[in-house]
Amino acid sequence: MPAPRPVVSGLPAPTPDEAAHGARLCAHLRECIARETPLASEPEATIGFADFMHEALYAPGLGYYAAGATKLGAAGDFVTAPELSPLFAATLTDAFAPIMDEGVLELGAGSGRLARDAIAAAPSLDGRWRVLEVSADLRERQRGALEGAGVVWLDALPERLRGLVLGNEVLDAIACEIVRHHDGRYEQARVAVAEAGFAWRWRPLTDDGPLLAAAQVRMPPIAGYQSEINLRAEALVATLAERLDDGALCFIDYGFPRREYYHPERGAGTLACHYRQRVHFDPLQRVGLQDITAHVDFTAIAEAAVDAGLQVICYATQAQFLLHAGLLGRLERQTFASERERALAIGAVQKLLSPAEMGELFKVLVVGRGEAVAKLGALSAFDQSYRL
Numbered sequence: 001m002p003a004p005r006p007v008v009s010g011l012p013a014p015t016p017d018e019a020a021h022g023a024r025l026c027a028h029l030r031e032c033i034a035r036e037t038p039l040a041s042e043p044e045a046t047i048g049f050a051d052f053m054h055e056a057l058y059a060p061g062l063g064y065y066a067a068g069a070t071k072l073g074a075a076g077d078f079v080t081a082p083e084l085s086p087l088f089a090a091t092l093t094d095a096f097a098p099i100m101d102e103g104v105l106e107l108g109a110g111s112g113r114l115a116r117d118a119i120a121a122a123p124s125l126d127g128r129w130r131v132l133e134v135s136a137d138l139r140e141r142q143r144g145a146l147e148g149a150g151v152v153w154l155d156a157l158p159e160r161l162r163g164l165v166l167g168n169e170v171l172d173a174i175a176c177e178i179v180r181h182h183d184g185r186y187e188q189a190r191v192a193v194a195e196a197g198f199a200w201r202w203r204p205l206t207d208d209g210p211l212l213a214a215a216q217v218r219m220p221p222i223a224g225y226q227s228e229i230n231l232r233a234e235a236l237v238a239t240l241a242e243r244l245d246d247g248a249l250c251f252i253d254y255g256f257p258r259r260e261y262y263h264p265e266r267g268a269g270t271l272a273c274h275y276r277q278r279v280h281f282d283p284l285q286r287v288g289l290q291d292i293t294a295h296v297d298f299t300a301i302a303e304a305a306v307d308a309g310l311q312v313i314c315y316a317t318q319a320q321f322l323l324h325a326g327l328l329g330r331l332e333r334q335t336f337a338s339e340r341e342r343a344l345a346i347g348a349v350q351k352l353l354s355p356a357e358m359g360e361l362f363k364v365l366v367v368g369r370g371e372a373v374a375k376l377g378a379l380s381a382f383d384q385s386y387r388l
């Protein structure tokens with residue numbers, strides 16, 4: 001692993017079924033690598049890290065998100081905001097009520113909780129909620145969880161978009177590249193087959209491609225500095241933005257503005273792996289059994305949208321966004337069957353808001369075009385896009 005960050009020791013051992021599944025995915029990845037033609041200057045075939053990460057997460061029937069394991073929630077590997085509290089979805093429906101008549105397109109719907117709770121909170125969304133999900137396995141789970149809720153699954157991104165496009169913890173799950181500054185130049189992380197699994201290789205970025213251009217602009221030229229660049233997430237946002245006629249894109253995720261993301265002191269990047277509620281930093285281990293994720297460079301995401309003609313409506317921490325959008329009012333109005341239920345609901349809200357949990361690290365970026373910008377004017381009251 002290139003990052004000089006400690007790897008958590010004592011990860012739980014995979015079950016025999018998990019180990020067999022991991023072995024199948026590793027065989028698939030070895031085939032992917034073998035198909036690559038090595039450069040004349042290199043002794044072996046390699047693939048770029050983004051290709052490796054994409055296959056590890058999404059190879060049909062094999063990748064982490066594409067095979068049967070329980071990923072989200074307390075029984076899985078990590079917990080997302082919609083899994084914590086139905087008030088998260090309900091508060092989003094309040095914030096975006098002025099444009100939701102035009103419909104919602106949710107990207108990467110996970111277990112389907114956000115859609116289910118949003119439609120329960122705002123029944124007019126029944127029949128207006130669409131999902132675009134890359135994982136066939138998750139799509140089937142979502143269909144089960146959302147039966148009768150009037151949700152429609154799309155096979156591809158529509159040519160034109162209106163209303164709200166929403167992605168909670170989606171951009172962080174899109175495959176990124178790892179780049180480092182070494183020997184006075186930028187190098188890209190690649191993955192080769194090794195005797196015991198996979199090994200890192202580094203290739204200088206010598207062409208005039210977008211990865212080198214991004215590294216030169218974003219990453220400090222400090223010897224040994226390493227970080228991630230997610231051109232695929234930026235390309236997705238650019239496509240969404242180009243196709244948006246009137247409406248807004250909302251991305252909620254952990255991340256920072258560029259200045260903080262590529263801060264000289266964050267020299268080991270943000271890439272992390274989640275396995276049974278533990279975090280470690282070696283994506284070449286537990287391949288296929290764990291989530292691999294990197295924080296979001298929100299400046300890059302905002303730039304991709306603005307370059308395609310959108311306006312930034314609001315950039316805020318999750319806590320600021322949810323508080324201004326009325327989360328606490330929603331909590332106060334909720335009725336509970338018992339004191340225990342009330343205490344659990346308050347605890348979940350605290351996790352969403354607390355600076356020590358999701359409140360500060362998670363950000364909300366809303367960008368839009370057309371009449372939607374004015375309709376969502378209330379969100380600009382707490383906009384902090386000057387931080388981007």
Ligand SMILES: C[S@@+](CC[C@H](N)C(=O)[O-])C[C@H]1O[C@@H](n2cnc3c(N)ncnc32)[C@H](O)[C@@H]1O
Nearest residue numbers: 065080107108109110132133134135168169173
């Ligand atoms: C970390 S999970 C988050 C799930 C859910 N939004 C939540 O908050 O619980 C990431 C989700 O994004 C999906 N995903 C990743 N890349 C995607 C893409 N390009 N388009 C649509 N969905 C995508 C994954 O399959 C998965 O459902």
